[in-house]
Amino acid sequence: MNGSFPDRLVALLENTGAWLLGLLWVLPLLFAVWTAFHPAAFAVRFDLAAPLTLENFVQAWAAAPFPRYLLNSFLLVTSILAGQLVLCTLAAYAFARFEFRGRNVAFLLVLVQLMIMPDALVVENYRTMHAFGLIDSVAAMALPYMASAFGIFLLRQTFKTVPRELDDAARVEGAGTLGILWRVYVPLARPVYVAYGLVSISYHWNNFLWPLIVTNSVTTRPLTVGLAVFSSTDQGVDWSVITAATLMTAAPLLIAFLLFQRQFVQSFMRAGIK
Known part of the structure; x- marks a missing residue:
């Protein structure tokens, strides 16, 4: 048998903890999937004979x-x-490769x-958007987040991991500063961009507080604020319709993560971030 007993015990505890955390997450x-695909009578009780239905999604879409x-x-x-990718790319390139006072x-x-x-x-963001006359618009929701320190x-x-020899080779080929950024750095950082x-x-799709504050009409509300329509009805809470609407809201993010999960993990490993 490989490994000592304490090592195997630690591994067992780690695996057990990981499974418990995964179970708590899933x-x-x-529960949301079960409730969304079954009639309201089976929303809070489990029954293998419960009939499947798409009526909850139809009601949520029509409500x-x-x-x-x-x-x-x-x-x-x-x-x-789009704004973050442009601004963060230019700022990151300057911090990684340019020498200037106060960097x-x-x-x-x-x-x-x-x-x-x-x-x-x-x-302060609300005051700024109000001064610009942008309240109740998509621009008001987006402008405060156009730059990202994390990005x-x-x-x-x-960019700091890119060898400087590639810069010299690109300059020999006649590329300028922006040409080097676009042809050398951006392609090499593609997994990080993904x-x-x-x-x-994910963050801005799920953001609720700022869109709630800065929007007043149905024509400008995003999904997170619109989902509040399903929080209560005159007859009480309809969990089947609420969970159906929630799944429709979360589905694009789940699909995107499943499609790009490999690039997602690899990029953070390359960047040295845990």
Whole structure:
């Protein structure tokens, strides 16, 4: 037998803990799936003979303008991600490769921003959006998040691993500064972009507080705020419809993660982040 008894005991405890944590994570999801695909009478009781139904999804889709909510959420996450990728790429490249006065101080300020909770800036962000006349718009939800300290840090760590010899080779071929960034650094950091894109999309797709504060009409609300429509009815809480709406909201993120989970894990390993 390989390994001593204490080592095997530690491994057993670690595996048991991992299985318990995984079970705690998956049980709510299984409950949501069960409730969404069964009539309301079976929402809180388990019965193998319970009939399957899609009526809960039909009711959830008809109870609110889900197509508009989906469009608003899509516009929100894509506009934020596009702005972040451009700004974070340029900032990370400057911090990784350029020497300029105050670089370390500026990067320290970026790291300090990581310690500030976004909710602490809600009041000032609202005042700024109100001054610009952008309240109740997708732009108001997106602009405060266009720059990301985490994205700058993650890409800087990746760009610093690129050999400088590649810069010299690109300059010999006639590439300028932006050409080197686009043709050398961006392709090499593609897995990191995929991972960061998933993190950004997941966060802003699920963000609730800021969209709730800055939107007033149905035409601008994203899915998370629109989902509040299902929180209660005159007859009480309909868990079957609520869970069906929740699954429709979470499905795009689950699909995206399943498609890109390998790139997601590999990119953080390459960046040295646990």
